[in-house]
Amino acid sequence: MKALLTVHFLKLRFYPLFWLVLALYAAFVPLIFRIFFSAELTVNEQQLDLGSFFALDGSGLWHYLMFAGSYGVHLFVLLMVSFTNRDYRFGLRRQYLLEGQNRAGLVLSDIALAALFSLSAVLLLSGATFGLAWNRGILISAADMSAVFPFLLTYILYFFVFVMMALLVNSFLKNTAGSFLVVLFWSLFIEAVVRWIDPSGLSDFLPVNSLNGLIPSPLRVIAGGAESVSLDAAKVMLSLMWGAVFAAAYWWRTNREDF
Amino acid sequence: MESVLRLSGLTKVYGSIRALDGVSLEVPEGAVFGLLGPNGSGKTTLLSAITGLVHRTAGTYAWKGAAENQPSAQVAAIIEKANFLPKLRAEEQLGHLARLRGLDAQKRAAVIPQILEKVGLSGAADRPLRAFSLGMKQRFGIAALLLSDPRVLILDEPTNGLDPQGIIDIRQLIVQLAAEGRTIILASHLLDEVEKVCTHAAILKQGRLLEVRDLRAGSAAETEAGLLLEIGVPPENLPELLRLLQQHEAVLSTQPAEAEGRLQLRLKPGTDAAALNRYLSGNGLYLSHLQQVHTRLETSFLKALEDRP
Ligand SMILES: Nc1ncnc2c1ncn2[C@@H]1O[C@H](COP(=O)(O)OP(=O)(O)OP(=O)(O)O)[C@@H](O)[C@H]1O
Ligand SMILES: [Mg+2]
Numbered sequence: 246m247k248a249l250l251t252v253h254f255l256k257l258r259f260y261p262l263f264w265l266v267l268a269l270y271a272a273f274v275p276l277i278f279r280i281f282f283s284a285e286l287t288v289n290e291q292q293l294d295l296g297s298f299f300a301l302d303g304s305g306l307w308h309y310l311m312f313a314g315s316y317g318v319h320l321f322v323l324l325m326v327s328f329t330n331r332d333y334r335f336g337l338r339r340q341y342l343l344e345g346q347n348r349a350g351l352v353l354s355d356i357a358l359a360a361l362f363s364l365s366a367v368l369l370l371s372g373a374t375f376g377l378a379w380n381r382g383i384l385i386s387a388a389d390m391s392a393v394f395p396f397l398l399t400y401i402l403y404f405f406v407f408v409m410m411a412l413l414v415n416s417f418l419k420n421t422a423g424s425f426l427v428v429l430f431w432s433l434f435i436e437a438v439v440r441w442i443d444p445s446g447l448s449d450f451l452p453v454n455s456l457n458g459l460i461p462s463p464l465r466v467i468a469g470g471a472e473s474v475s476l477d478a479a480k481v482m483l484s485l486m487w488g489a490v491f492a493a494a495y496w497w498r499t500n501r502e503d504f
Numbered sequence: 505m506e507s508v509l510r511l512s513g514l515t516k517v518y519g520s521i522r523a524l525d526g527v528s529l530e531v532p533e534g535a536v537f538g539l540l541g542p543n544g545s546g547k548t549t550l551l552s553a554i555t556g557l558v559h560r561t562a563g564t565y566a567w568k569g570a571a572e573n574q575p576s577a578q579v580a581a582i583i584e585k586a587n588f589l590p591k592l593r594a595e596e597q598l599g600h601l602a603r604l605r606g607l608d609a610q611k612r613a614a615v616i617p618q619i620l621e622k623v624g625l626s627g628a629a630d631r632p633l634r635a636f637s638l639g640m641k642q643r644f645g646i647a648a649l650l651l652s653d654p655r656v657l658i659l660d661e662p663t664n665g666l667d668p669q670g671i672i673d674i675r676q677l678i679v680q681l682a683a684e685g686r687t688i689i690l691a692s693h694l695l696d697e698v699e700k701v702c703t704h705a706a707i708l709k710q711g712r713l714l715e716v717r718d719l720r721a722g723s724a725a726e727t728e729a730g731l732l733l734e735i736g737v738p739p740e741n742l743p744e745l746l747r748l749l750q751q752h753e754a755v756l757s758t759q760p761a762e763a764e765g766r767l768q769l770r771l772k773p774g775t776d777a778a779a780l781n782r783y784l785s786g787n788g789l790y791l792s793h794l795q796q797v798h799t800r801l802e803t804s805f806l807k808a809l810e811d812r813p
Pocket of ligand 1: 503518521522523541542543544545546547548549550693
């Protein structure tokens with residue numbers, strides 16, 4: 246598994262989409278920030294200048310960026326799916342099996358990559374946060390950092406579960422655009438529609454709704470809907486469970502596959 | 505001879521297609537074992553099954569020194585298309601595969617140039633694989649196989665798409681690798697190729713094994729079975745010939761050959777053609793034709809090609 250992960254890294258070095266996604270994501274976070282802060286939003290029929298309304302202390306800024314940055318997960322979904330499919334397209338995974346690797350190794354190295362992508366997402370986001378804080382003269386104190394720390398962990402989890410979901414979808418579709426669009430539409434519309442038409446409330450346990458609990462929206466604080474951003478422990482547990490389910494299903498699927 | 509691979513009733517079903525249908529065979533150690541069959545006869549499927557790429561539907565395979573139905577670390581294989589990243593330089597790609605084979609940096613640095621040399625690609629080590637010609641790609645594939653110094657090499661259509669010189673080069677390489685004592689399993693739909701380089705041939709048709717043939721001249725199989733001769737007399741002497749042959753205890757079987765007045769017959773092991781000729785002439789019958797029939801693959805292969813779907 247370790248050798249396989251090393252080989253994946255060696256390939257990523259020369260994979261343009263890898264660098265493109267990292268660059269886009271790093272640029273995306275401050276960009277969203279700018280757009281939001283220069284915009285005037287109408288909330289509850291009130292004109293709101295978000296910049297002045299939202300208390301921008303160190304942790305506030307971080308929460309704000311995490312919320313904005315969470316939409317960037319789709320970039321990493323695209324990266325992971327496209328990287329995996331390139332392996333399939335050139336028969337590399339087939340050859341890795343012939344070189345003495347096993348299917349478990351393939352799955353574990355994918356899981357490790359998904360985790361590392363998630364970690365790099367949170368690191369890039371934190372970098373952007375420090376950059377913007379410095380740029381705007383906002384102080385990030387040690388207290389801010391420890392207050393935000395649990396949210397950084399759930400941010401990693403959010404990315405990881407999303408990417409695992411994409412890997413699972415792709416293990417059936419084996420198509421980059423297809424898998425990307427399925428995950429995108431599912432997370433933006435389809436699951437919301439399912440929850441809307443489902444009277445039982447069971448659909449609240451669906452993955453994207455659970456995952457959304459990991460990234461509390463600072464807008465609700467702005468709009469006066471909540472006192473402060475907070476994590477929903479039940480949704481954290483559910484997200485962990487979904488992560489495990491996706492990983493297990495991906496494992497099952499890869500084990501049964503003919504190469 | 506000990507066998508390196510034993511298949512027993514190996515079967516693979518894709519939906520409604522029986523890509524492999526109860527194939528049982530043994531590959532002797534040191535053999536150059538040809539898998540011969542028309543397109544779609546199951547060659548690639550067989551190679552994929554014994555290397556663990558596809559799951560068996562039924563039956564078993566066992567490599568020497570490995571657990572039943574488990575691929576062996578002693579085996580290196582390239583199956584179907586070249587499985588490499590076109591962007592990578594040749595030595596880089598070999599480096600990746602060597603890592604997966606567990607070679608450390610020092611070993612990699614020593615082995616990779618040596619192997620490229622062996623397959624005649626030293627000059628192309630730093631060129632990307634997409635800039636390789638078909639023949640270079642095939643040779644590169646063989647280089648990749650040699651990284652772990654395997655006891656068994658599996659090649660799927662190694663001369664596919666090559667020009668005559670390319671074919672000769674690859675064949676020489678195969679013969680050389682076999683001479684080093686490696687067992688080689690080679691799939692091909694080219695009769696000629698299998699006859700030229702292989703010591704054994706298995707003929708597949710629609711997933712079924714038609715026969716396995718030992719191709720070595722004077723092979724155990726041949727000596728065991730006894731000589732196969734085609735003899736001829738003027739047509740009017742044929743009844744007399746048959747009568748004499750029936751009385752001769754060394755003649756195991758006779759059957760009419762294609763040409764008029766000719767017979768094919770099999771002699772008891774250990775009897776030679778001259779003794780038979782002496783017996784017949786001693787009885788006043790002179791042969792107009794006497795020839796040993798070589799057990800060529802052609803007929804079996806043509807049979808496999810017949811009534812294809
Ligand atoms: N993944 C698959 N799904 C469905 N059917 C398959 C699959 N792979 C192979 N087959 C079928 O199995 C049969 C055997 O195919 P296989 O590739 O083993 O033949 P082959 O002898 O290698 O042919 P060729 O000389 O063309 O390489 C064919 O009928 C093929 O269509
Ligand atoms: Mg084939």
